[in-house]
Amino acid sequence: MSVTKYESQLREPLVNGDKTYGQVTQDIVNTIEAKPTRLWYIGFYVSVALLMFGVYSVYREVTYGIGQWNVNRTIGWGWDITNFVWWVGIGHAGTLISAILLLFRQGWRTGVNRAAEAMTIFAVMCAGQFPIFHMGRVWMAFFTLPYPNTRGPLWPNFNSPLLWDVFAISTYFTVSLLFWYSGLLPDLATVRDRAKTKLRKHLYGVASFGWSGSTKHWQRHESLSLVLAGLSTPLVLSVHTIVSFDFATSVVPGWHTTIFPPYFVAGAIFSGFAMVQTLMLILRKVMNLQDYITLGHIEAMNKVIVLTGSIVGCAYLTELFMAWYSQVPFEQDIFFKYRIAGPYGWSYWLMMTCNVISPQLFWFRKLRRNVLFTFIMSIVVNIGMWFERFVIIVSSLYRDYLPSSWSIYYRPTIWEVGFYLGTFGLFFTCFFLFSKYFPVIAIAEIKYVLKTTGESYKNDMSTLENKEVDEFVHEMHDHHEEGAVKVVHH
């Protein structure tokens, strides 16, 4: 007698090939146990080099002042906050995949959720660097925390969107980390129990918190994951909403817009999925995980990309419409004179091309399932989303209310670019380490879906497909749990 979830044959398998539980473990843990490839070493060292350059760029800025950057009295935020919003946006896909797709019971998330969550955490780490190091006096950053102090009553300003950011980003980071790590515990235990070397046994032993696989633990673990997913879903929406409040609650024409929260969230999912695509396509190639990250996964994510890309496109058009409809001259000038035209007009059209026009090609199934095209598009989308933030921030600030204060042309200095490159270094350094030392695919979750959606098991189920309805119902066990249909298979 076996208990399994019935899944339609119409859905394509999430795990290709004829796998057993043991093979799944072997395939995924192999990346940890084997010596990394040459490619891994090259990638890792390049990332560390970038990180070092970033560290030096930040050192310059902290030691000599924000004057190391080309932001100015009119454009107070430039690459720094652009990069912040960009990275935070990217950091949304992981939690979205883990949480929202878990709630929506999208089985395909299992192949990609671990790496996507890791990506989230690293992206949020990168994002966090910018609001911290864009401060003129970063050594006073702790002023943002409401800690009791001896300076008389002295508290932060809870009305400031930037303080909301402090809470939102730190909460998001903490919750993502907890979610990710609690999911990792069983898999780390798997690595621990397979470990051949003493050091590995020790370290994974410490990291797996003494996980044993007890049924009671699994039951609580499932409940915990579900509630964390439930919490993360509004959280992930709130984070980019709050980031958008940085702009939406201001008086700056081009920022002061109520459409920002949904528009930012859609944009975040858009860029996040694109980044997941970029990483997954590399990962499945380098780590030989084509059986677990299948074309089906890629296509599913491409569908999300075309959807969110279109939402973002609608938002861009709505913005233009509202600027015209509002009859506020400052708004109209910003949008029609200085954003779609003017010195930064090129960045607007680059954004439009990358974010709205090119993703429409994903309406073609052939292109959705084309690995190379997907890879190129994923990068194009992230370039476009970077420029979206750049357009919002710089092209709103540079010509606001008083024409006397309009800015000279803003170009980043090498240290501004260096900081950005440094976060790439940080991101990929973390990601390379992660891919070497952690199970990049959630082993337990793959095993959980293996027998319902694995290629070989689906074939078993084809007998069910041919059964008459009466017979099928008759064979259903009396177990009904959380909407899943249990099938008794003799």
Next chain:
Amino acid sequence: MSKHIQFESMLSLTGSNADDRYVHRPSEAGAVALALYAALGGAVAAPALADERLKKGIAQAAASLKASGSASVVVSGSNDANVQLVVNAINQLLGAYGNSINWGATLNTRQGDDAAMVQLVNEMNEGKIGALLIHGVNPAYDYFEAKKFESGLAKVAVSVSFNDREDETSVRCKFQIADHHFLESWGDAEPKSGYLSFIQPTISPLFKTRAFQTSLLKWSGENTSYGEYFKQYWLTKFGSQAAWDKALQDGVVETPAAAAAGSYNSAALAGAVAAIAAAKPGTGKEVVVYTKIALGSGKEANNPWLQEMPDPITKATWDNYAIISFATAKDLGIAVDDNYEVEVAKPVIKLKVGQQEMTLPVLVIPGMHKDVVAVALGYGRSEKTGKAAAGVGQNAYPLVGFNGQSFTYSVAGASVEGTKETFKLAYTQTHNQYEGRDEVVREFSLKEFKANPTALKDERHKLVEDYAPTTGDYRAEGTLYPNHPYPGAKWGMSIDLNSCIGCGACTVACTAENNVAVVGKSEVLRAHEMHWLRIDRYFATYRDDSGNDNLDDLNVVFMPMLCQHCDNAPCENVCPVNATNHSSEGLNQMTYNRCIGTRYCANNCPYKVRRFNWADYMGADSFPDNQRGKLDDSVMMMNDDLTRMVLNPDVTVRSRGVIEKCSFCVQRLQEGKLKAKKENRPLETGADGKWDIKTACQQACPTNAIVFGNVNDKNSPVSKIRNEEQTNRLFYSLEQIHVLPSVSYLAKIRNTDRHVGVAEAAHHEEAGAEHKEEKKAEAAH
């Protein structure tokens, strides 16, 4: 209302304040004066002038002058005696002498004798001069033939320089005797006859120096110091210690002489007229050399405050350049577009005047005569003058000419030629127009204002109708926020745009009072300047559809812009650490040591008045050595022990990484309040002319355009202006966004029949064709 008509060749500060303005070639200055004289009925033949607009202007000026007669005055800035003689004749014709011109108080500045100087240099070169004492002048720099002066100086057996620094002349003298700094010196002056002013030292000499006058006394056998001698002299003059003490304390003694001590002499007029009539108008480009408001002749070139003060017209700092017209720019292939605006690297041209050749960056400025190129004097000082002056700009004195009688500050027959090079110019304002945004600044012509005096008031009233229909209180009803009470004093400022001449004295006063950092050219280039108070200069319209100068519609408006101390301040809401918040006196306060420097407040400031310390400009940082090699020499110079003595001890010096902005001179407010408290009386903020408090900008303003005070006091001038005297001209910049600024402005009124202001300008952009038709109709009318 008085009317000011200006005829000039380049856009000067004075010209930019004129009600009507006409341009001519510099070589035509005499002809214009003569034509005006003729038009007023002077017994001369009017010279031929080619420019129709100019001719119309002369006719208009003549009509106006005739109408106002002896209440008017004509003055000329020309250094040519013939022109001045014709101007004198015009004033005589108008009956200005004894009426608008006071014979009694003569202006005693500019007493130099150009011809005598030329003669001296010639004699020096001929070896006729045995000894030369030099004090207060610097001919090796500012004499038009500096090389000739230098060679002459070498032939003088004894040359002595009395100077406080090694300038171009001092280093070439045989003896240098270090003089006191002016703040260490005694002295007296009579800038206007009958107005004596006294100079007393503010500090004991810091270095081993001796007053120039003491040296002279010593050499003439007197063994007293100049201070003693000076005191004795004036004591005897005043007769009593008390009178002398009072004079010294007041700094000035006014003993105006009786009027009508002189009379008009027409003897030389005929000669002057003949000379002007005989002169031929210049050809090619004409170069005008002029002095900037801040830097003047270049004597104070080592003062970084002045170097960094944006020129009122060009808004450029730290350099001189060639100002050209749009027409010339077009000829040179310089496109004055968006790109030109936002790129600090400006095209460089080669300017040829006779033997002289200069390569200069250009700025295209409206209101220039199309064939005029203007270059500022006072730049290109030598290395030893000081760190701030060294390497800044180029010396334009070689372009000065000499006509046998006096120096000429314009030369005809010049040519310009484009080059492929560019040069970065540090200017603080990129965009010249206010883009029809009458929410920002308002101006009217007198004619239109008279026709509808409440136009502005009505517009403001519409806001009330829209946003406060029930109570009529825009302030309280126009927002969801509660109305915070301001008991006691509530600070406010009123700035009259009609009085403001844009000179920038307030900017420098603010810099001095509030320890505003000097950032140097490299930082101004990156829009990192720190001025708390700037003057926005707008040309409402200045180009026609084809991109040429539009002289008819050129109106320059100056708008001092500082922190508006908004009661619903957008900057305060966004500060994460509450470093900026509102005081119960309506001040938008800035707490430097709480600031962490996110710059969010600066982004969210609609007036863009917040300034960020991009680097450790003031040497106030806890990080040691973080200035080294990162900041301009001029910034480092301001951090020397000696120069730091200019810092105001009442004002915090800001460290790197914090935002700063106008505080309404809060240190003065506190001082004034304490003073009133100690004297146990209410605070005086200008009611009946009694002031406990004046902000630095208010104090420095030569035209009293800035009035500051307590708006809760019904009798304070600021309240009176707002509520009684000037309600028709009153406006708040960006009142619509309901930030409730504490600075009110009074609209600029131009005494002209031309249309002034935004309505037509905006209209102009939208429908150029319609505009032209209207013009025709006007002409027909």
Next chain:
Amino acid sequence: MALKKFVVGCFEDEKVLFPAVSKVRKAGYKFHDIYTPFPVHGLDKAMGLRDTSIHTAGFLFGMIGTTTAVTFMTWVFTKDWPVNIGGKPNFALPAWIPITFEMTVLCAAVGMVLTFCYICQLAPFVKRHHFHPRATDDLFVMVIECGEKTNEEELKSFLANAGAQDVQTQVAEEGWWIGRYDQEQELYKEPNIA
């Protein structure tokens, strides 16, 4: 903390495991636990375990977060330090929604995870006896506690008949201790080990 005797049976497939579980229950044997490499849905019910109430804890933690955030901000801006910030009211509730929400989520999440670790006794350096190394790989390891009356051999053959493989008896510590997985000895030893 004591050593106990257990009979351990391993299953390779949940198809075999589920009938075995109900048989074991019917036979009246006492489960110590079943260790599985992934969450097997329905196994807890089959074993007769009660539902977890960890989500209730999450709700309570969340409420603590909400209350703390709102009361704290109210106290700061109305009592402790009422300042005029941009003309906003001191009690600016709408502006506090973001922080309140974030604090709710943060408290709920952190509280729940800590609770989970506490009730499951999971922490770094915690070490347990693992009955089979492949329990985290591909085996479902059923562990039955041997009481005083249990016939060990009978139980073993019972399990083998139910489909278990590699049936064996193990004497092991049932709780956890502080230790390292690469070393046998405990890092911290209580004196009274039986």
